[in-house]
């Protein structure tokens with residue numbers, strides 16, 4: 001009962017969490033659909049969407065960081081109209097339920113769920129899936145922590161990379177966001193995991209609250225682009241439906257969006 005399982009251990013956040021846990025002397029396993037050969041990490045081939053391999057990955061584990069997710073918009077780097085209508089439940093909802101069942105069977109002592117700030121208020125389908133997953137975690141018999149973060153810089157960069165060919169960029173002026181570096185979130189995740197179950201834990205966010213126009217301007221400055229940015233206010237119902245994307249009282253990263261862009 002010594003190992004720690006990290007789902008999403010091959011993703012942006014999970015890779016850093018795995019490395020930090022190894023540095024702390026933990027024995028770490030990763031659940032992945034396409035395991036890679038590694039010396040220090042046991043990789044378990046499995047799929048949260050079908051249930052394949054979850055029992056094997058969870059058995060003999062004392063704690064789980066659940067950081068796997070499936071956001072179609074994040075994968076393609078672009079939000080399409082369909083993303084405002086639906087989002088697949090297989091990984092985030094059904095997969096979380098399956099993983100918790102196996103965690104309970106295995107006697108896991110701490111289940112740490114990585115979430116996103118504002119999911120309980122948001123109407124955006126992918127974030128509704130994360131809210132459903134939070135609720136499943138809260139009603140589980142496995143001792144848990146839910147740790148939400150604001151949007152990560154890598155994702156903002158991916159969305160903006162897909163806009164570089166567009167001559168005009170539209171940016172809601174009243175949609176505030178406090179994005180952060182997932183690499184700075186990872187030490188907080190590790191600390192919280194080793195501290196034990198805490199229920200709803202304080203969020204993680206970056207150092208600055210930015211408008212979408214600020215985010216776009218800093219991206220263009222870093223990449224030497226000169227596209228016209230048209231700022232416009234979203235109607236109030238749309239802002240409410242987006243949910244809050246800032247983290248007022250939680251842990252703050254130090255790296256700014258501009259500094260991150262300069263490094264990547």
Ligand SMILES: NC(=O)c1ccc[n+]([C@@H]2O[C@H](COP(=O)([O-])OP(=O)(O)OC[C@H]3O[C@@H](n4cnc5c(N)ncnc54)[C@H](OP(=O)(O)O)[C@@H]3O)[C@@H](O)[C@H]2O)c1
Pocket residue numbers: 007008009010011012013014031032033034046047048049050066067068069070074091114115116117130148149150151152153155182
């Ligand atoms: N990105 C953001 O802006 C952001 C902001 C706040 C919070 N979060 C949350 O932070 C966590 C990590 O996000 P991230 O941005 O680091 O994610 P990411 O880089 O997109 O990685 C997604 C991970 O999910 C795994 N995964 C996807 N489908 C799976 C399946 N069917 N079975 C098993 N594993 C599956 C992938 O593993 P394989 O491909 O190896 O199977 C991959 O490791 C998520 O819970 C996310 O909701 C993200």
